Amino acid sequence: MSKAQRYLPVLLSLYIAFVFVQSLFFKFIDAPETQLIFGTLDAWAAGLVGIEGLFNPGGIFSAKVIGSLELVAAALLLVGLIVPGLRILNSLGALLALGIISGAIFFHLFTPLGIVVGNETVAGVDSSQIATDGGLLFFMAVGVWIASAILVGQQRARLLALVGKA
Numbered sequence: 001m002s003k004a005q006r007y008l009p010v011l012l013s014l015y016i017a018f019v020f021v022q023s024l025f026f027k028f029i030d031a032p033e034t035q036l037i038f039g040t041l042d043a044w045a046a047g048l049v050g051i052e053g054l055f056n057p058g059g060i061f062s063a064k065v066i067g068s069l070e071l072v073a074a075a076l077l078l079v080g081l082i083v084p085g086l087r088i089l090n091s092l093g094a095l096l097a098l099g100i101i102s103g104a105i106f107f108h109l110f111t112p113l114g115i116v117v118g119n120e121t122v123a124g125v126d127s128s129q130i131a132t133d134g135g136l137l138f139f140m141a142v143g144v145w146i147a148s149a150i151l152v153g154q155q156r157a158r159l160l161a162l163v164g165k166a
Helices: 003-028 032-049 063-082 084-110 136-154 156-162
Strands: none
Touching: 003 032, 003 063, 003 084, 003 136, 032 063, 063 084, 084 136, 084 156, 136 156
8 A cells, every 4th residue: 555545544534624623613602704604594595495594503504513513524534543443434424524515515606605705794793793714614615525525435345335335
C-alpha cells in the first residue's frame, strides 16, 4: 500500500470531522449566523410548500438536529480511524457525512440562502451582527462533499458488504 493510499483516508476523515465539529458551537448556541441560515431556509420552505417550522428550533431539520448528525458523523469517522476492528464506522461516517453535506449544498444552490451567506434579510435576525461569509461555508461544504465521496468510493466494498452485495 502506498503512502497516499494509507494516509489519504486519515486526512480526509480529519478534514470532515474538523469542519463538522468547528461548526457545532454556532449551531448549539443558536448564534446569529445560525439563525440567519436556518431562518432563511424555514421562510423558503414555508413559502414553497407551506410547511413552516421545518428549520426552526424544534423542527426536524433544526440547527441542533443537523449539528447532532454532524457530531455523530465526525465521531464515526474518528473512531473508525482509531480502532482497527471498527473500520466500518469510518465508512458509515463518510456515508452519513455525504448525505448531510449533499443537503447543505442543495440548500445553498437552490434556495434563497445562496452561495454567499449574509446577504439575506430574515425576520428576528439583526443583520448588522452578521458579516457576509464570502462563500466560505459553501466552499467548505464542497470540500466535505468531495472528501466524503472519495472515502465512500474507496470504502464501497466495505459498505456493500453490510447490505450483502459484495
